[in-house]
Amino acid sequence: MLYPKVGVPIIGKDLLSRYMQYQYERCLTRAGASVWLLPYYMEPEQLETIITTCSGFLFPGGTDISPELYGQHPLVGGRKKDPARDNFELALLEAVTSAEKPFFCIGRGMQLLNVAFGGTLMQNMKTKQEYTHFDIWHISTATHPVELEPYSLLAEILHTDTVSVNTLHHQTVDSLGEGLLATADSPEGFAEALEIEGYPFSLAVQWRPEYMATRTLSQQKLFQAFVTACR
Numbered sequence: 001m002l003y004p005k006v007g008v009p010i011i012g013k014d015l016l017s018r019y020m021q022y023q024y025e026r027c028l029t030r031a032g033a034s035v036w037l038l039p040y041y042m043e044p045e046q047l048e049t050i051i052t053t054c055s056g057f058l059f060p061g062g063t064d065i066s067p068e069l070y071g072q073h074p075l076v077g078g079r080k081k082d083p084a085r086d087n088f089e090l091a092l093l094e095a096v097t098s099a100e101k102p103f104f105c106i107g108r109g110m111q112l113l114n115v116a117f118g119g120t121l122m123q124n125m126k127t128k129q130e131y132t133h134f135d136i137w138h139i140s141t142a143t144h145p146v147e148l149e150p151y152s153l154l155a156e157i158l159h160t161d162t163v164s165v166n167t168l169h170h171q172t173v174d175s176l177g178e179g180l181l182a183t184a185d186s187p188e189g190f191a192e193a194l195e196i197e198g199y200p201f202s203l204a205v206q207w208r209p210e211y212m213a214t215r216t217l218s219q220q221k222l223f224q225a226f227v228t229a230c231r
């Protein structure tokens with residue numbers, strides 16, 4: 001298969017969401033994939049078809065996951081949630097992992113993976129930060145260092161044990177989901193990458209490689225490794 005089909009849940013219809021969507025399409029297409037956008041209103045039977053038709057799945061960045069899904073009440077003044085997206089993405093991720101298909105989770109996508117495996121999130125990480133982790137003004141630039149677990153898939157792809165990344169999150173993994181490995185750390189000890197122990201290809205990063213990939217070749221490598229795993 002020359003152009004593996006990669007399924008990506010849609011982020012939203014507004015202009016900003018479509019701009020975000022485009023970043024993923026660009027990186028995936030450049031890595032040799034054909035992108036299939038997945039709307040939330042799919043029926044369970046359609047989900048089955050998607051799992052067999054797509055070679056891999058990318059779970060993109062976006063709004064906060066509803067805290068009820070990890071057993072917490074939302075903080076007062078928290079951001080707007082999207083329960084329809086939460087439910088669709090959780091059902092999809094569950095189907096993807098039981099079929100052991102390759103997947104790549106980014107930003108919110110990494111938090112989704114943690115929640116899907118029974119982990120929790122820190123709803124507001126601000127008081128524990130040393131670095132700014134929500135830095136929209138430097139979205140295409142590396143702003144904080146990350147240390148990689150030497151035997152992780154991530155270290156294998158990037159051929160290094162430290163990398164500098166951009167950052168656009170105000171939430172972070174709190175307790176780790178069962179069966180997940182935290183494979184990268186920020187200087188404060190926040191998880192910046194996850195993978196499933198013993199899974200064929202599971203890659204999840206907290207930073208946003210799609211905004212760095214044009215200028216920083218190593219970040220495009222993540223998409224390339226993912227698409228190669230889909231072939």
Ligand SMILES: [Mn+2]
Nearest residue numbers: 133167168186
């Ligand atoms: Mn960060």
